[in-house]
Amino acid sequence: MSAEYEPTIIAFCCNWCAYGAADLAGVSRMQYPPNIRVIRLMCSGRVDPNFILKAFQLGADGVLVSG
Amino acid sequence: MTAGNEFNRGFDFRAAIYIKYAQAVPLAYTIDRDLCIGCGLCEKVCLAEAIRYDDEPRRTELEAGAVILALGNDVFNPGNLDVYKYAEFPNVVTSMEFERILSATGPYLGHVHRPSDLKEPEKIAWLQCIGSRDMNQCDNPYCSSVCCMYATKEAVIAKEHSEHPLDTAIFFMDMRTYGKDFEKYYNRAREEVGVRYVRSRIHSIEEDPDTNDLILRYADESGNIQVEKFDMVILSVGLETPKELKELAKRLDIDLDKDHFVETATFTPVETSRKGVYVCGTFLEPKDIPYSVMEASGAACGAEEILSDARGTLVKEKSYPEEKDVSSEEPRVGVFVCNCGINIGGIVDVPAVTEYVRTLPAVVYAEHNLFTCSQDTQEKITEVIKQEGLNRVVVASCSPRTHEPMFQETLKDAGLNQYLFEMANIRNQCSWVHFKEGEKATEKAKDLVRMAVARARLIQSLPQPTISVDHKALVVGGGVSGMAAALGLADQGFHTYLVEQANELGGNALKLVSTWRGEKIADGVEEMVRQVEDHPLIDVYKGSNIKEATGFVGNFETTVSQNGTDVTLKHGAVIVAVGAEEYKPSEYLYGEDDRVLTHLDLDSAVASKEERITKAKTAVFIQCVGSREPERPYCSKLCCTHTIHSALELKEMNPEMDIYILYRDIRTYGQREELYREARSRGVIFIRYDLEQKPDVKKNGDGISVAVKDPILGRDIEIKPGLVVLACAIVPRDNTPLAQMYKLALNEEGFFMEAHAKLRPVESATEGIFLAGMAHYPKPIDESIAQAKATASRASVVLSKDELTIEGVISHVNEILCRGCGKCEDACPFGAIAVAEREEGRRAAYVEGALCKGCGACSVACPTGAAGLRHFMDSQVLAMVEAGLGG
Numbered sequence A: 001m002s003a004e005y006e007p008t009i010i011a012f013c014c015n016w017c018a019y020g021a022a023d024l025a026g027v028s029r030m031q032y033p034p035n036i037r038v039i040r041l042m043c044s045g046r047v048d049p050n051f052i053l054k055a056f057q058l059g060a061d062g063v064l065v066s067g
Numbered sequence B: 001m002t003a004g005n006e007f008n009r010g011f012d013f014r015a016a017i018y019i020k021y022a023q024a025v026p027l028a029y030t031i032d033r034d035l036c037i038g039c040g041l042c043e044k045v046c047l048a049e050a051i052r053y054d055d056e057p058r059r060t061e062l063e064a065g066a067v068i069l070a071l072g073n074d075v076f077n078p079g080n081l082d083v084y085k086y087a088e089f090p091n092v093v094t095s096m097e098f099e100r101i102l103s104a105t106g107p108y109l110g111h112v113h114r115p116s117d118l119k120e121p122e123k124i125a126w127l128q129c130i131g132s133r134d135m136n137q138c139d140n141p142y143c144s145s146v147c148c149m150y151a152t153k154e155a156v157i158a159k160e161h162s163e164h165p166l167d168t169a170i171f172f173m174d175m176r177t178y179g180k181d182f183e184k185y186y187n188r189a190r191e192e193v194g195v196r197y198v199r200s201r202i203h204s205i206e207e208d209p210d211t212n213d214l215i216l217r218y219a220d221e222s223g224n225i226q227v228e229k230f231d232m233v234i235l236s237v238g239l240e241t242p243k244e245l246k247e248l249a250k251r252l253d254i255d256l257d258k259d260h261f262v263e264t265a266t267f268t269p270v271e272t273s274r275k276g277v278y279v280c281g282t283f284l285e286p287k288d289i290p291y292s293v294m295e296a297s298g299a300a301c302g303a304e305e306i307l308s309d310a311r312g313t314l315v316k317e318k319s320y321p322e323e324k325d326v327s328s329e330e331p332r333v334g335v336f337v338c339n340c341g342i343n344i345g346g347i348v349d350v351p352a353v354t355e356y357v358r359t360l361p362a363v364v365y366a367e368h369n370l371f372t373c374s375q376d377t378q379e380k381i382t383e384v385i386k387q388e389g390l391n392r393v394v395v396a397s398c399s400p401r402t403h404e405p406m407f408q409e410t411l412k413d414a415g416l417n418q419y420l421f422e423m424a425n426i427r428n429q430c431s432w433v434h435f436k437e438g439e440k441a442t443e444k445a446k447d448l449v450r451m452a453v454a455r456a457r458l459i460q461s462l463p464q465p466t467i468s469v470d471h472k473a474l475v476v477g478g479g480v481s482g483m484a485a486a487l488g489l490a491d492q493g494f495h496t497y498l499v500e501q502a503n504e505l506g507g508n509a510l511k512l513v514s515t516w517r518g519e520k521i522a523d524g525v526e527e528m529v530r531q532v533e534d535h536p537l538i539d540v541y542k543g544s545n546i547k548e549a550t551g552f553v554g555n556f557e558t559t560v561s562q563n564g565t566d567v568t569l570k571h572g573a574v575i576v577a578v579g580a581e582e583y584k585p586s587e588y589l590y591g592e593d594d595r596v597l598t599h600l601d602l603d604s605a606v607a608s609k610e611e612r613i614t615k616a617k618t619a620v621f622i623q624c625v626g627s628r629e630p631e632r633p634y635c636s637k638l639c640c641t642h643t644i645h646s647a648l649e650l651k652e653m654n655p656e657m658d659i660y661i662l663y664r665d666i667r668t669y670g671q672r673e674e675l676y677r678e679a680r681s682r683g684v685i686f687i688r689y690d691l692e693q694k695p696d697v698k699k700n701g702d703g704i705s706v707a708v709k710d711p712i713l714g715r716d717i718e719i720k721p722g723l724v725v726l727a728c729a730i731v732p733r734d735n736t737p738l739a740q741m742y743k744l745a746l747n748e749e750g751f752f753m754e755a756h757a758k759l760r761p762v763e764s765a766t767e768g769i770f771l772a773g774m775a776h777y778p779k780p781i782d783e784s785i786a787q788a789k790a791t792a793s794r795a796s797v798v799l800s801k802d803e804l805t806i807e808g809v810i811s812h813v814n815e816i817l818c819r820g821c822g823k824c825e826d827a828c829p830f831g832a833i834a835v836a837e838r839e840e841g842r843r844a845a846y847v848e849g850a851l852c853k854g855c856g857a858c859s860v861a862c863p864t865g866a867a868g869l870r871h872f873m874d875s876q877v878l879a880m881v882e883a884g885l886g887g
Helices: A018-027 A049-057 B041-045 B095-102 B147-161 B182-193 B243-252 B289-306 B350-358 B375-388 B400-413 B427-431 B438-456 B480-491 B507-511 B521-534 B599-607 B639-653 B670-681 B736-742 B781-799 B823-827 B857-861 B874-884
Strands: A009-014 A036-041 A062-066 B002-004 B013-015 B067-069 B092-094 B123-130 B167-172 B196-207 B214-220 B225-230 B232-237 B277-279 B333-338 B363-369 B392-397 B421-425 B466-468 B473-476 B496-499 B538-541 B544-552 B555-562 B565-571 B573-576 B580-582 B596-598 B618-625 B658-663 B685-688 B696-700 B703-710 B715-719 B723-728 B730-732 B769-771 B803-805 B811-813 B833-839 B842-847 B867-869
Touching (some): A009 A018, A036 B438, A036 B874, A049 B874, B067 B289, B095 B232, B123 B147, B123 B225, B147 B167, B147 B232, B214 B232, B289 B480, B333 B438, B350 B438, B363 B375, B392 B438, B400 B421, B421 B427, B427 B438, B438 B874, B473 B480, B473 B565, B480 B538, B480 B573, B496 B544, B507 B521, B507 B580, B521 B538, B573 B781, B599 B639, B599 B723, B769 B781, B811 B842, B823 B857, B857 B867
Parallel strands (some): A009 A062, B123 B167, B123 B232, B167 B196, B333 B363, B392 B421, B473 B496, B473 B573, B496 B538, B618 B658, B618 B723
Antiparallel strands (some): B214 B225, B466 B803, B544 B555, B696 B703, B811 B867
16 A cells, blocks of 8 residues: 555544534644544434445545544 | 743643633633733734723623622642642642643643653652641641542543553542442542552652652551652642632621631521522532532522512513525525634635535535624625525534534524524634645535535425423422422422322431531421421322323323322423432341441430430441442442431430441541541541451340451451441432333432433433432432422423423434334433324334434434434435545
């Protein structure tokens, strides 16, 4: 794998915890790579296994479910 | 200009214009006038014109019918204590300083470093009771109540944050983990995380001048001096009332007690000496967050009682234009991209993002703003919605968690349903976290807006129906907590039903003699009973049980069975105050010898001055009977205080009596510590024992013999008492039937579970149902009453409304697809969805909108796609997935 390889990551975040944590990371100016796309859900309980499979099918290299 | 950052306890620096801390509300800057050189440049460069540089302090007079003092307290400054060398040695820090060191927003970004050389420490010691339980080095005789828990937490977190194995040792006198679930945390810290606990007295701290390491000299429990080296020493400082608050109390004409905390009484725990002025939190006595929050609501209840006539009189109702029906329109999306001053615009190329947005399908309008959240932009958005006929709005700016409600208001003002709105978080989750990579951040911002627009095209107007609210309340349990809750509600003007299973009101308090402060409990209880029985708004059902309960917040129906007659009550809220009971032990000869008593046995024997009490020459109290044991791993909180208070009463009756207290840790938290000190000075003998080596109580001819190993002397001793008092655990009642009827959760021990231990300590997870008193956890009368008043205040939030608005983002069921399998019902944590017969012979799931929290668990569990979460339908989420991956 080349050094240039950057994975595309889809993250499903619970509004009440992980999404808030991602906001706080911003307030704290913590730096992380810009190749993650966060999708806000009201609860990680809403994450249907289909969402994850669909993300992989459409080319995601990783899926993060955080809640 | 820079100054020491006070919030980070001076470990780093801040500018003359600064935000105090990252979570400050409002998140706004302030100017430090002492540091400011007066150039006024800030006013000229502020793009939002938010600074009025020559602004002066103003004096405002407010008219109020009640005042609540929530002034907090200060931490003890150990600088003047000789032993700990806080001022001299850089690696001796206070626990508050260490909190900042551990924090991700602290001086070392959450990495554990020590101040002298920024080395990662390998060994850290915590010293307990600094500025607490101390009459010699300072004037704070009380226990600060919170330090044992926070030191344990700091040790656990320090170990988590440390990159290499970290040795943590807590040097203490008594471990006071007396709150709900505290003991379990302590056990976990000790047994699983490996925090060391050293029962000791500190002799001195010296510093190795070459390394700045610290050499701790202490006496262990048997009195031997030990020496150990640490990289850092944390002083677990207590709480005390600062001078300014003492002066303020004087100006407010509020009495403080001898420890400089606000004077209150057991049966009026949040009332100050001045009528109409209430108090809560650590200004009243040192305490933790859960109890501070309870007291805060309790104090609010006090204010609500005296101001009930004025409720709602200052409310202004806002009106909105009629909502436009957009259901048959093609989506017309308007996008507003925010620069947020330079917060976004300084990193992300906002004009380029705006240009890009214009190319997206369904976008008919896009612009960028300096501050999309400013008042004039709101007016602009309202205009644009009307002019351009927008039926979807996307704002690309900060977080929906902070700003979505505000923009939704703007949509409502423009006649659009508030759910036709979507945000792209290009600040907190883009520009701020990629500020060194502007180009990549711009690309990411485009992606985020594309995802938001893709979703916006599919979102729909959602209904927000209202349901009516029954203004009456039901209180289950007629003990002190139940009566306090009923009085709190009725005094606010809410009709209240009080159901008690016994034939008289009062509960456990009827069996108790006096509070630790010496107030006669019977007097207080009698007064409460009289007030309850006489109150025109309280209907009391004695000798009654709850038979059945249905309904939800605002609309409950409970069937109460009284002497075989059933009556159905309608009410809008429920307060569960069923209390708890004393554990009846099977050890220590209990039930075999009438000289072995429980606390309640002792209280009734003392009240009737029985001879077995008055004639006894020697009494032994055994602590933690049934508590802090593997099958009941919690501290019952009351027993240490009750034991010592009883011991002093016995000494009062018979000063010659020899009294021994066999204990594991003495937990006389807060100002109860005074009793402990008094007991020792009156000659009560305290002997500590370990769980592994419990006292041995045996019959010895006609007498009783108690054998215990004295850890100081290191040998077994034998006592031949005439009286053995067992400090028995407080155990929950059989709460399961009630929990099932009202869909409430119980913890492992069988106490009712609150919605959030710290932030919602009196609410159950089921809306409209609240928890008070010992049904929640063992607690003394003052805390029970404060908690009960808190439930009355929280319940009034529901009861004072004429109707409740149901959230739009809730689940719904397509009945045609539903086959009634019930998987949704199993998945729902809130009891909001259930399968029932909807029409003749056809079962289908049904959502009770008032209970649904919109988590969507049912929609995932549903095998047929019948259950779906509005606003987060599969298509709406998948559109974001697709757009996020370039589609």
